[in-house]
Amino acid sequence: MTRACFVEIGYSSYKPCCGKKHILFTSYFIRFQRFCCSNVQLSTRKPIISASGETVVVFGGSGRLGRRVVGELVKQNYRVAVGGRNLERTKRAVQERIDTTQYSNLLEYFEWNVNEQGRWFERWSSDTVKAVVAVIGASGKSLLDVTQPYKIDYLGNRRLIDATRAWNPNCPFILVTSLGTGKPFTGFPAALLNLYGGILYWKGQSEKYLIQSGLPFTIIRPGGLERAKDDFGFDHKIRLYPPNTQFSGSVSRLQIAQVIADAIATPELSLDKIVEVTALFGAKEIPLHEQWKRISVVTKRQ
Ligand SMILES: NC(=O)c1ccc[n+]([C@@H]2O[C@H](COP(=O)([O-])OP(=O)(O)OC[C@H]3O[C@@H](n4cnc5c(N)ncnc54)[C@H](OP(=O)(O)O)[C@@H]3O)[C@@H](O)[C@H]2O)c1
Numbered sequence: 001m002t003r004a005c006f007v008e009i010g011y012s013s014y015k016p017c018c019g020k021k022h023i024l025f026t027s028y029f030i031r032f033q034r035f036c037c038s039n040v041q042l043s044t045r046k047p048i049i050s051a052s053g054e055t056v057v058v059f060g061g062s063g064r065l066g067r068r069v070v071g072e073l074v075k076q077n078y079r080v081a082v083g084g085r086n087l088e089r090t091k092r093a094v095q096e097r098i099d100t101t102q103y104s105n106l107l108e109y110f111e112w113n114v115n116e117q118g119r120w121f122e123r124w125s126s127d128t129v130k131a132v133v134a135v136i137g138a139s140g141k142s143l144l145d146v147t148q149p150y151k152i153d154y155l156g157n158r159r160l161i162d163a164t165r166a167w168n169p170n171c172p173f174i175l176v177t178s179l180g181t182g183k184p185f186t187g188f189p190a191a192l193l194n195l196y197g198g199i200l201y202w203k204g205q206s207e208k209y210l211i212q213s214g215l216p217f218t219i220i221r222p223g224g225l226e227r228a229k230d231d232f233g234f235d236h237k238i239r240l241y242p243p244n245t246q247f248s249g250s251v252s253r254l255q256i257a258q259v260i261a262d263a264i265a266t267p268e269l270s271l272d273k274i275v276e277v278t279a280l281f282g283a284k285e286i287p288l289h290e291q292w293k294r295i296s297v298v299t300k301r302q
Pocket residue numbers: 059060061062063064065066084085086089112113114115135136137138139140152176177178179221222223224225226253
């Protein structure tokens with residue numbers, strides 16, 4: 001009932017149609033609901049499919065999004081090869097998220113660095129790898145070095161794309177970029193991010209490189225990730241939008257990890273598409289497979 005008092009007026013904002021008391025009540029109601037249900041939702045989410053035997057290679061698995069991606073994938077019974085530039089840090093990051101005793105037989109780790117050309121793929125047989133996921137990115141730790149977006153978000157992804165294509169040109173490649181990459185200089189407020197080393201521009205260049213590479217791909221452009229915690233999904237439901245339509249909004253890293261896992265599980269719905277992802281407060285849940293169907297395939301010559 002209370003939720004019905006909120007009316008959607010845009011992609012990320014809501015206007016209450018009744019008074020302040022309802023807003024306050026709703027806020028407490030949601031906190032109470034989160035308190036009661038948070039552990040239940042995180043632990044009982046059912047796998048979309050059982051994908052025993054197939055491997056997904058994740059680059060950037062030590063990151064805050066990367067470790068959640070690994071978590072969602074092992075829950076679906078994928079084998080996950082987790083790449084990180086520091087093996088111990090990567091293992092620790094994954095262990096923070098996942099009961100590694102339960103999933104140890106599904107996890108392997110390897111060291112790589114974005115600056116190396118690398119031949120990371122030679123250890124796997126190409127027919128057992130379901131997808132490659134790239135969730136690397138210049139982080140806040142390197143804000144003073146404005147060349148990081150060029151080196152990591154562009155050159156780093158480009159090297160991963162080249163290496164994947166040389167190894168198996170039919171391997172799906174999932175690239176995470178950001179809202180605003182399609183309009184890095186005009187898509188405000190997202191375009192403000194570009195002040196940091198032209199990060200949206202360079203992410204956009206890596207998208208173009210991937211599209212032109214000929215690899216099957218899915219490009220995922222998340223909204224802001226900093227505000228939303230793992231329980232965001234209780235009252236904010238995932239929405240997938242076509243490219244260049246969203247320039248604000250939030251979504252949690254866990255929700256993006258769920259979208260990535262879903263994209264890998266349903267290549268027939270997700271391949272060769274660009275999606276912008278945010279989460280809407282008070283909206284109803286729409287199954288991702290329905291949402292993928294509404295996104296058009298990108299023509300490779302874009
Ligand atoms: N934050 C936001 O609001 C937001 C919004 C939209 C999109 N995004 C994008 O979403 C992605 C994930 O974000 P996040 O916040 O989860 O990132 P994060 O926690 O900062 O993780 C970044 C990952 O990139 C890796 N990396 C950085 N430099 C590297 C190098 N030279 N060699 C190898 N790996 C390197 C890091 O490895 P180490 O652990 O070794 O450093 C880490 O695994 C990024 O592409 C980000 O730009 C973020």
